[in-house]
Amino acid sequence: MLSIAIYGEKILNQQAEPVTVFDNQLHTLADDMLATMQQAHGVGIAAPQVHRSLQMFIMASNPNSRYSDAPMMAPQVVINPQILQTSVEQIRGEEGCLSLPQERCQVARFESIEVRYQDISGEWCQEWLSGFVARIFQHEFDHLQGITLRERMS
Numbered sequence: 001m002l003s004i005a006i007y008g009e010k011i012l013n014q015q016a017e018p019v020t021v022f023d024n025q026l027h028t029l030a031d032d033m034l035a036t037m038q039q040a041h042g043v044g045i046a047a048p049q050v051h052r053s054l055q056m057f058i059m060a061s062n063p064n065s066r067y068s069d070a071p072m073m074a075p076q077v078v079i080n081p082q083i084l085q086t087s088v089e090q091i092r093g094e095e096g097c098l099s100l101p102q103e104r105c106q107v108a109r110f111e112s113i114e115v116r117y118q119d120i121s122g123e124w125c126q127e128w129l130s131g132f133v134a135r136i137f138q139h140e141f142d143h144l145q146g147i148t149l150r151e152r153m154s
């Protein structure tokens, strides 16, 4: 398990660095992040939250008490992400953050987004995400820009 940075630690307010080397060390970091996220019962986790200033996160939607219609998806490693397009509609919804334990807040997010990112082997993927998965992506994407939930509370 990796230690999770708590709100107020500098690394959470920094712009993360692009990933340039796709080696075994990156695989190990992804595995460690996934284990840390699962142990903390999260649906996502970003590298800066485990004190690694890298443009990388994991998203792993699963039906939960707050989003019963959330899709069950295999954990996805997202590297060097870009948001290419966004829907006009925004939806307010409840979010939590492993770096802000016990806090929950209502955040407005785009209902759907077109994204481009590299997977763990460096392959580029481009797709439209919507609903809860789009919400997780936007939450984790914020972490890579040094934006936390406190700044997003609407």
Ligand SMILES: O=C(CSC(=O)[C@H](Cc1ccccc1)CC(F)(F)F)c1ccccc1
Pocket: 041, 042, 043, 044, 045, 046, 049, 064, 066, 067, 094, 095, 096, 097, 098, 099, 104, 135, 136, 139, 140
């Ligand atoms: O599973 C959680 C715990 S918080 C969580 O999983 C964060 C991800 C997240 C939760 C809810 C919406 C968007 C992102 C993890 C973080 F902070 F490391 F990114 C949850 C909280 C509120 C609504 C639905 C689920």
Ligand SMILES: [Zn+2]
Pocket: 096, 097, 098, 099, 139, 143, 149
């Ligand atoms: Zn968070």
